[in-house]
Amino acid sequence: MKLAQRAVLILFALSLIAGVATGNQLYYRLAYLWGLLFFGAWIWSFFSLRGLKLERSARALRAQVGQIFEERFEVVNESRLFRLWLEVLNESPLPEPGGSQVLTLIGGRQRRIFWSQTLLRKRGVFPLGPTVLESGDLFGLFRKQNSWPARESLLVYPMMVNVQFFPDPPGLLPGGEALRRRTPQITPNASGVREYEPGDSLNRIHWVSTARRDRLMVKEFELDPLAEVWLFVDMAKFGHAALPEPPPDYNVTSYWRKSIKVTLSPSTEEYAICIAASLGRYFLRRGRAVGLVSAGQHLTLLPPDRGGRQLGKILESLAVLHPMGDIPLQGLVETQTKHISRGSVVILVTPTVMGEIIFLLEYMVRRGLRPIVVLLDPSSFGGVLSNSHLIERIQSVGVPMRFVKNGDDLVTVLSGGEIGKIEVNQRLE
DSSP states (O other): OOHHHHHHHHHHHHHHHHHHHHOOHHHHHHHHHHHHHHHHHHHHHHTTTTTEEEEEEESOSEEETTSEEEEEEEEEEOSSSOEEEEEEEEOOSSSSOOOOEEEEEEOTTOEEEEEEEEEOOSOEEEEOOOEEEEEEOTTSSOEEEEEEOOOOEEEEEOOOOOOOOOOOOOOSOTTOOOOOOEESSOOSEEEEEEEOOTTOOGGGBOHHHHHHHTSOEEEEEEOOSOOOEEEEEOOBSSSOOBOOOOOOSOOGGGTTOTTOEEOOOSBHHHHHHHHHHHHHHHHHHTTOOEEEEEESSSEEEEEEEOSHHHHHHHHHHHHTOOSOBSSOHHHHHHHHGGGSOTTOEEEEEEOOOOTHHHHHHHHHHHTTOEEEEEEEOGGGGTOSOOOTTHHHHHHHTTOOEEEEOTTOOHHHHHTTOOOOOOOEESSOO
16 A cells, blocks of 8 residues: 555544544544545546557667667547546667656547657667556546557667778689579579569560460579678677676757767677678678678578678678577587588688687688688777787788777778777668
8 A cells, every 4th residue: 555545544544533532523524535535536546547548659660770769659548538647658678768758638539649769779679568558546546557568579770880891802703603502683694494473573584485385484593603701700608798888978859960879889799790780781782692600599590692681681680699609609610611612701700819710710711711800809898808919810821800999980990991989870871
């Protein structure tokens, strides 16, 4: 029982006792007043949420770190009772979610609509709910709550930067054979024809075969002999480091400004995810087939492919990836490189401080692969050890590399320039 309820009951009891002891009608009237106040407030709160309906919808269920996520809240009063006040509570696990608001003076058969804005600062999957409606009596003696569970979830893609240039060692392209792997992309290598199916593009129709067989036939393609690009992201639970995240320097009233900037979290995990997403987009824009391998909560293996659909798959995988894996980078690479074709480019994104990475690079070179290392310095992220001693050893093997520290401008560092400060506008591509 709340303190206010106890206070009213105590006043009711004292007034009744005083009335019985003194026989004064004033005390009886006070007792009637406190009793009516208590039970009237209970009846009011009992009907405070009856006939109320909540609808919650979003413009899009996929967004990116740094963007503004907008939701529409609609409260419908289906009864004829007047609602004095109503509190809407958004209990979504989104960081700093919007949508919590107090509504007043809602008439019968009325509806209220309002919009919420949330600046997305974390990647991942976030349920849009639960949503709680809370109301009660005028004096706050009794409160009622109704909860609506989450019906949809928001997928937040990781942050990406526009890489201008990145090392691309030559693969085994001259005289290479077509890879015997079907692909939905149009390539110079046509492997055969099949019957037309709904959804096939008209520019894939093979008119000669169509005329010969008297039914629509479409061409099938195989991957051309361009070297594939594989992204290996080290998500073992040991080796990563992170610093406390600084508080944001903006507020909700500033969301409309285009100058709001989101800073990458100071952790090797977020830098590795951002680098992998950015490099995946970089090579996909250049028509390369890109694959992804990582071992976080579970083993992630995306076969190489081209196009926007592949970028979406990579971003979806990276959005929920966290350093919780038991497989070290060395075991992951040795296991998966057996299935990678010669001449492929293998990009290792890792904060490792172990010297075994040198033997791993030599092993990949002997297998005819083209490794590239993006080395994150854990000491700059609050880690105990540094891996700067590996720079010269990696370069001595003849493997291109990029060395990234906390606060570096990833565009500049990945493109081989100077070190600066990383900031990304909310309007990401």
